[in-house]
Amino acid sequence: MESILHGVEGYMYPNEMELQWSVLIVLYPFITGLVAGAFILASLERVFRVESVKPTYRLALLTALAFLLVAPLPLQLHLGHPERSLEMYLTPHTASAMAMFGFVYLWYLMAVLVLEIWLDYRRDIVRLAQTATGPLRYLYRAMTLGSYDVSEEALRVDDRAGYVITLIGIPSAFLLHGYVGFIFGSVKANPWWSTPLMPIVFLFSAIVSGIATVMLLYMAATRLRQATIDMRCLDTIARYLFYAFIIDFSLEMLDLVHRIYEADESFHTLDFMVKTRLYLPHIVVQIVLGTLVPLGLLALTQLVNLTERARRGTYALAGVLTLVGIFAMRWNVVIGGQLFSKSFLGYTTYKMAFATREGLLPAVLLMILPFVILWALVRLLPPWTDGREAETAA
Amino acid sequence: MNRDRRDFLAQSTKLLFLTGAAQLGFEALLRGEPEAAPNYKTTDHWWGMIIDIEKCIGCGNCVRACKEENDVPREPYYFRTWVERYHVPDGDIERPQVDSPNGGYDGFPEKYRAGDGAKSFFVPKMCNHCAHSPCVQVCPVGATFESPDGVVLVDPTYCLGCRYCVQACPYGCRYIDPRTHTVDKCSLCYHRITKGLTTACCEACPTEARVLGDLKDPKDPIHEFLRTHKVQVLKPQMATGSKTYYNGLDGSVR
Numbered sequence: 001m002e003s004i005l006h007g008v009e010g011y012m013y014p015n016e017m018e019l020q021w022s023v024l025i026v027l028y029p030f031i032t033g034l035v036a037g038a039f040i041l042a043s044l045e046r047v048f049r050v051e052s053v054k055p056t057y058r059l060a061l062l063t064a065l066a067f068l069l070v071a072p073l074p075l076q077l078h079l080g081h082p083e084r085s086l087e088m089y090l091t092p093h094t095a096s097a098m099a100m101f102g103f104v105y106l107w108y109l110m111a112v113l114v115l116e117i118w119l120d121y122r123r124d125i126v127r128l129a130q131t132a133t134g135p136l137r138y139l140y141r142a143m144t145l146g147s148y149d150v151s152e153e154a155l156r157v158d159d160r161a162g163y164v165i166t167l168i169g170i171p172s173a174f175l176l177h178g179y180v181g182f183i184f185g186s187v188k189a190n191p192w193w194s195t196p197l198m199p200i201v202f203l204f205s206a207i208v209s210g211i212a213t214v215m216l217l218y219m220a221a222t223r224l225r226q227a228t229i230d231m232r233c234l235d236t237i238a239r240y241l242f243y244a245f246i247i248d249f250s251l252e253m254l255d256l257v258h259r260i261y262e263a264d265e266s267f268h269t270l271d272f273m274v275k276t277r278l279y280l281p282h283i284v285v286q287i288v289l290g291t292l293v294p295l296g297l298l299a300l301t302q303l304v305n306l307t308e309r310a311r312r313g314t315y316a317l318a319g320v321l322t323l324v325g326i327f328a329m330r331w332n333v334v335i336g337g338q339l340f341s342k343s344f345l346g347y348t349t350y351k352m353a354f355a356t357r358e359g360l361l362p363a364v365l366l367m368i369l370p371f372v373i374l375w376a377l378v379r380l381l382p383p384w385t386d387g388r389e390a391e392t393a394a
Numbered sequence: 395m396n397r398d399r400r401d402f403l404a405q406s407t408k409l410l411f412l413t414g415a416a417q418l419g420f421e422a423l424l425r426g427e428p429e430a431a432p433n434y435k436t437t438d439h440w441w442g443m444i445i446d447i448e449k450c451i452g453c454g455n456c457v458r459a460c461k462e463e464n465d466v467p468r469e470p471y472y473f474r475t476w477v478e479r480y481h482v483p484d485g486d487i488e489r490p491q492v493d494s495p496n497g498g499y500d501g502f503p504e505k506y507r508a509g510d511g512a513k514s515f516f517v518p519k520m521c522n523h524c525a526h527s528p529c530v531q532v533c534p535v536g537a538t539f540e541s542p543d544g545v546v547l548v549d550p551t552y553c554l555g556c557r558y559c560v561q562a563c564p565y566g567c568r569y570i571d572p573r574t575h576t577v578d579k580c581s582l583c584y585h586r587i588t589k590g591l592t593t594a595c596c597e598a599c600p601t602e603a604r605v606l607g608d609l610k611d612p613k614d615p616i617h618e619f620l621r622t623h624k625v626q627v628l629k630p631q632m633a634t635g636s637k638t639y640y641n642g643l644d645g646s647v648r
Contacts, residue, residue, distance in 0.1 A: 013494075
């Protein structure tokens with residue numbers, strides 16, 4: 001009882017002492033956000049014909065897939081009865097925002113991402129199925145799904161289908177992450193969450209985090225492969241990151257200003273919370289370090305003529321800070337929304353465990369896992385359009 | 395002789411059947427399971443609760459009776475019902491002082507002096523059995539539901555333990571049972587009310603501060619009470635269709 005009461009201030013309803021959603025639920029919107037963002041970056045090239053970002057097209061798709069495969073894991077770990085989670089598919093309660101997650105997820109995974117990646121890689125898969133040796137050969141053969149037709153005509157059909165899927169994919173990506181925002185935004189009992197802006201703030205922050213991730217991965221991978229970075233590509237990605245970030249920041253500020261100006265019944269509680277126990281993660285990390293600084297850095301690259309080296313450094317720093325900021329934003333939404341009592345009379349503290357089912361350790365492992373999957377995917381389906389592929393073509 | 399034999403057979407048969415029935419009843423009793431209520435029709439009832447703040451003395455009987463009756467974890471911070479003590483200094487209804495030591499389970503130790511320029515009163519809290527429950531709305535599998543007689547119930551064999559309903563309840567009435575990892579809340583003693591009994595908390599209340607009412611029964615005194623008192627529900631702005639009506643509810647209560 002003493003340990004539970006520690007960190008409680010003012011009055012909480014007795015059942016509120018324990019936080020319901022842990023760091024794993026912070027990971028859930030963070031990871032799905034990266035998926036949606038990476039996909040939208042990929043669709044820039046495909047649908048909006050932004051040719052310069054082409055070198056990251058396939059990498060962005062594989063990144064989206066790697067993260068999407070991990071996205072349901074934190075939820076599964078968090079459930080009291082994970083063995084019953086299939087019930088969400090079998091007997092969904094249609095009035096529940098959460099019940100639709102399984103369907104939105106499956107739709108996005110199977111109908112959009114996997115299909116688009118398959119269509120885009122089909123030529124490579126057929127080639128690899130014929131040239132690879134050992135057990136990999138069987139894997140590639142399976143991945144061809146029995147179709148070895150890589151004639152001009154067939155590839156044109158692939159391309160056309162891929163385009164249509166991307167067209168469907170963009171609203172799907174918006175749906176996937178806007179929907180995650182809706183899960184929080186529709187909880188009227190919680191004033192920190194309950195705002196119609198939530199889905200759209202989630203969406204734009206998702207785009208920002210996804211673009212930043214792919215940008216960083218592209219830079220890191222190019223360095224690891226000892227290839228040269230396509231600066232035109234990098235500059236374009238950074239520019240889109242900047243634009244998306246401005247929209248995201250404006251929306252978040254609109255939410256903040258609106259709350260401060262309206263100052264409804266919950267305002268004193270939330271205001272006090274932001275100025276005390278949420279000060280570090282919200283004001284310092286999310287707004288200053290994770291938003292204003294990277295925005296300033298990206299603005300700098302737009303306004304001042306920097307050398308390529310300086311631009312690369314600036315982009316890398318801005319990208320890392322952006323991800324820190326977006327993670328902090330997810331943290332502040334999920335954890336921050338549970339630190340105050342629904343009586344508006346008290347506050348509690350989130351005490352994160354380490355090596356428990358919902359502790360820091362599984363959270364860290366879950367954040368490493370998508371990179372391991374991505375590594376495997378990149379080995380299996382090389383996304384590079386410069387080096388290795390050019391060699392094979394020659 | 396014949397008659398005797400017939401009597402004997404009849405008696406034996408009765409005894410045989412009755413013993414069987416008694417045995418079944420005894421087994422049910424041992425299992426702690428309530429027997430079915432064959433004469434209860436869900437469509438004939440619409441349950442609500444009256445809580446009279448003027449009458450509550452903060453003894454905590456209701457909290458203890460509820461935990462006993464419904465096997466609620468004894469550790470603090472798991473409550474199907476609890477009692478809050480409000481202390482409102484001179485009309486400052488935006489900043490009341492509230493406490494609920496162990497949910498009121500052990501009663502309330504003296505804390506405030508009479509005549510300190512403030513008003514003090516007790517507020518029993520429980521599930522409001524809302525007609526438009528946000529908790530029911532969000533459950534992804536329908537494990538929590540509104541029964542046809544207006545009681546919000548949980549099927550623990552179906553609950554995923556996702557805790558979305560805990561987040562959605564504006565009144566803090568739900569908790570995750572640490573033994574089953576499923577959600578739990580006030581069931582309005584459904585096992586009792588379907589057999590014509592009242593809830594454990596109402597039964598244990600010495601001042602009749604809590605009274606169960608059947609809003610579909612025209613003869614239920616709840617109608618008279620609602621007609622003659624100015625009642626309010628908690629957080630009316632949430633529009634949850636709460637059926638727990640408070641008499642004498644102060645504006646400072648949230």
